[in-house]
Amino acid sequence: MAADEDLVGHLANGDDTALRELLRRYERPLSAFIYRHTAGRDVEDLYQETWLRVVRQAARFDRTRRFSTWLFQIAVNLCRDWHRRPPPEPHPIADGTAAPHELGRVESALDAAALLSSLPEAQREVVILRYYHDLPEDQVALILDCPKGTVKSRLHNALARLAAVVRAENR
Amino acid sequence: MTAGEERGRAVGLSQLAEHVAECDMCRAEPLPLEQCAAFLSSSAVRVDVTALSQDTLRRLQPELARRARAVLWHRVTLGVLAALLPLPAVLAYDAYLLRLLYGLASAVLPAAFATYLVVTYAAFLVLLFGSTYAAIPLLVARSITPHHANQG
Numbered sequence: 001m002a003a004d005e006d007l008v009g010h011l012a013n014g015d016d017t018a019l020r021e022l023l024r025r026y027e028r029p030l031s032a033f034i035y036r037h038t039a040g041r042d043v044e045d046l047y048q049e050t051w052l053r054v055v056r057q058a059a060r061f062d063r064t065r066r067f068s069t070w071l072f073q074i075a076v077n078l079c080r081d082w083h084r085r086p087p088p089e090p091h092p093i094a095d096g097t098a099a100p101h102e103l104g105r106v107e108s109a110l111d112a113a114a115l116l117s118s119l120p121e122a123q124r125e126v127v128i129l130r131y132y133h134d135l136p137e138d139q140v141a142l143i144l145d146c147p148k149g150t151v152k153s154r155l156h157n158a159l160a161r162l163a164a165v166v167r168a169e170n171r
Numbered sequence: 172m173t174a175g176e177e178r179g180r181a182v183g184l185s186q187l188a189e190h191v192a193e194c195d196m197c198r199a200e201p202l203p204l205e206q207c208a209a210f211l212s213s214s215a216v217r218v219d220v221t222a223l224s225q226d227t228l229r230r231l232q233p234e235l236a237r238r239a240r241a242v243l244w245h246r247v248t249l250g251v252l253a254a255l256l257p258l259p260a261v262l263a264y265d266a267y268l269l270r271l272l273y274g275l276a277s278a279v280l281p282a283a284f285a286t287y288l289v290v291t292y293a294a295f296l297v298l299l300f301g302s303t304y305a306a307i308p309l310l311v312a313r314s315i316t317p318h319h320a321n322q323g
Binding site for chain 1: 187197200203207210211216217220221223224230231234236237238242
């Protein structure tokens with residue numbers, strides 16, 4: 001079975017078989033990542049845009065790197081850009097800046113997806129990559145282009161927030 | 172769970188515990204890890220990945236075709252350039268051979284027949300060169316396509 005990095009080489013030559021194989025390998029983790037990052041909005045556009053960038057930049061891909069890291073870096077950047085766009089209509093949960101007095105209202109409707117949406121972007125990315133994709137902290141740091149210590153502190157802050165929500169729900 | 176809905180990957184207690192074990196701040200304030208793990212695991216992803224990938228493949232076909240054409244032309248250009256490099260030397264050598272052949276032939280044969288022989292041989296060489304250069308794009312295209320054929 002060809003390695004991901006070799007398939008990217010074929011992809012740079014316009015080989016659609018290589019793209020099919022990469023899609024098969026990464027369609028679930030990538031779509032799930034985007035879904036959780038954007039709370040299920042514009043998943044199709046972002047998913048397609050991610051692969052479009054993969055195809056366009058395949059010739060410049062450094063084969064000493066892991067393809068999965070590169071793929072998720074592209075997806076992270078696209079999702080960040082997406083969050084910077086003005087939303088088409090107000091979304092009470094997704095902006096992650098709920099004031100403390102609003103927290104109770106938000107928490108009353110919380111499920112895991114809403115909680116993820118309410119986390120600051122940096123924490124959300126760390127939680128998704130570390131817990132939902134089971135990536136080691138080293139790789140999460142590589143994808144997010146930040147030190148491992150930052151990943152740890154973001155995880156801590158996200159867990160603390162999650163714990164607060166869980167405790168509040170139990171009351 | 173429907174076909175288009177996928178439960179989130181179960182977030183294991185061990186994953187959270189692993190972080191807590193390394194995190195001084197988390198250890199200082201005990202967290203309800205089991206509930207946190209259960210909470211995170213309840214996240215569902217409602218995406219029809221098969222349709223998503225098919226749409227993506229369809230959308231990217233023009234880009235893939237464009238890349239394949241660009242690669243083909245790049246290789247053809249390089250192949251033709253590489254083949255053209257020794258051409259002056261080959262032509263000079265052939266011209267020398269033709270002159271030699273004409274000298275030998277005209278010594279033993281009538282001049283008109285010797286000329287006919289040499290011109291025929293020259294025409295054969297031109298045809299040979301033409302065929303060789305025409306084959307370059309075909310050979311390059313063939314060197315690219317086996318991967319498609321093998322995996323298709």
